[in-house]
Amino acid sequence: MHAVLVLEMQQDFILEGSVLDLGETGRAMIPRIEKLLDVARERKAPVIYGNIYFVAQDPLFTMLPLDYCIAGTAGAEVVDELRPSDGDHIVTIYRMNAFLYSNLEYLLTVLGVATVIITGQSTNTGCLLTAMEAFQRGFKVIVASDGCATYKEEKHRAALEYLRPYARILTIDEIIDLLKG
Amino acid sequence: MYAVLVLEMQKDTISKGGAVDMGERGRAIVPNIQRLIDAATQRKVPIIYGNLCCIPSDPLVKKFPIAHCVVGTAGREVIEELKPKAGDYLVDTYAIDAFLHTSLEHILRAVGVATVVITGTSTDGSCLLTAMGAFQRSFNVVVVSDGCVTYNDERQQAALKYLKPFTKILNSDEVIKLLKGDV
Numbered sequence: 001m002h003a004v005l006v007l008e009m010q011q012d013f014i015l016e017g018s019v020l021d022l023g024e025t026g027r028a029m030i031p032r033i034e035k036l037l038d039v040a041r042e043r044k045a046p047v048i049y050g051n052i053y054f055v056a057q058d059p060l061f062t063m064l065p066l067d068y069c070i071a072g073t074a075g076a077e078v079v080d081e082l083r084p085s086d087g088d089h090i091v092t093i094y095r096m097n098a099f100l101y102s103n104l105e106y107l108l109t110v111l112g113v114a115t116v117i118i119t120g121q122s123t124n125t126g127c128l129l130t131a132m133e134a135f136q137r138g139f140k141v142i143v144a145s146d147g148c149a150t151y152k153e154e155k156h157r158a159a160l161e162y163l164r165p166y167a168r169i170l171t172i173d174e175i176i177d178l179l180k181g
Numbered sequence: 182m183y184a185v186l187v188l189e190m191q192k193d194t195i196s197k198g199g200a201v202d203m204g205e206r207g208r209a210i211v212p213n214i215q216r217l218i219d220a221a222t223q224r225k226v227p228i229i230y231g232n233l234c235c236i237p238s239d240p241l242v243k244k245f246p247i248a249h250c251v252v253g254t255a256g257r258e259v260i261e262e263l264k265p266k267a268g269d270y271l272v273d274t275y276a277i278d279a280f281l282h283t284s285l286e287h288i289l290r291a292v293g294v295a296t297v298v299i300t301g302t303s304t305d306g307s308c309l310l311t312a313m314g315a316f317q318r319s320f321n322v323v324v325v326s327d328g329c330v331t332y333n334d335e336r337q338q339a340a341l342k343y344l345k346p347f348t349k350i351l352n353s354d355e356v357i358k359l360l361k362g363d364v
Binding site: 058060095133 | 276
């Protein structure tokens with residue numbers, strides 16, 4: 001079974017003027033991921049959100065000189081267009097690698113997922129490290145080339161090149177065809 | 182406390198004719214790691230080997246293009262020049278990231294390590310993912326630029342550039358000075 005992972009599509013990274021705004025490249029992903037989630041839900045493929053929430057006492061969160069994704073604030077919420085539906089799963093993540101200290105592997109296993117489809121941000125950190133961890137844990141991995149984004153186009157492309165030996169790199173439209181297959 | 186991590190410096194990855202031998206560029210880092218280990222030993226800094234242990238029936242291992250470091254074969258042994266000594270820690274690793282399914286995190290915490298010094302192969306494989314694994318587990322990370330190696334210079338430079346925001350990139354001489362407390 002396929003599952004779609006939506007990593008850190010939270011307002012503080014995506015909305016115009018937000019603290020860690022990825023820019024237009026971040027917002028451009030939204031309609032494409034939205035389309036993919038519609039098809040996934042229709043085909044009963046699980047949708048799993050990986051959402052990060054700021055932990056003030058954790059030195060890793062305070063490396064950046066600003067606070068972001070504070071639980072209870074709008075900035076921590078998934079962008080409106082991608083808001084979770086009934087039956088979706090939400091995993092709280094604490095690190096770029098969404099498996100670390102989280103219940104993601106448990107969920108994938110009990111849901112019977114064989115192939116993880118990775119979307120969200122950023123391509124070279126959360127997406128790359130989560131894709132590599134999924135690969136090493138024995139899952140098949142698909143990375144959505146136009147469903148992931150990072151701050152620089154060059155870094156986006158380099159990350160996809162890095163992942164190519166371990167994951168299938170497909171566009172959202174190709175993934176939709178696969179799910180409908 | 183520091184610990185020196187020596188990743189996949191095994192006969193299959195380094196020795197001439199090893200299954201995935203990187204050639205001279207692989208063997209060129211051996212003396213740098215040797216000097217680093219000597220300095221670490223003098224300062225009672227723990228040395229931890231991460232030795233890839235491929236189990237042929239493991240689905241992940243089946244995906245590797247060339248079988249290497251297979252359990253029970255000579256190719257899995259650490260190269261002679263870096264042979265572990267009494268008191269070193271040996272961790273069998275089963276994936277690219279040395280933390281995955283291993284006791285590495287426990288050993289680092291039990292020994293009281295704050296800073297992990299990363300050496301071995303390959304810079305953009307095990308070294309990169311283990312460095313990122315250590316960083317995300319809140320260890321300080323030093324990556325030894327001339328103590329890690331991968332298949333070509335471009336990949337070496339790209340991996341070090343990737344790691345720069347998360348780790349300190351130092352050469353072996355700089356790390357030796359650090360271990361000696363000279364800086």
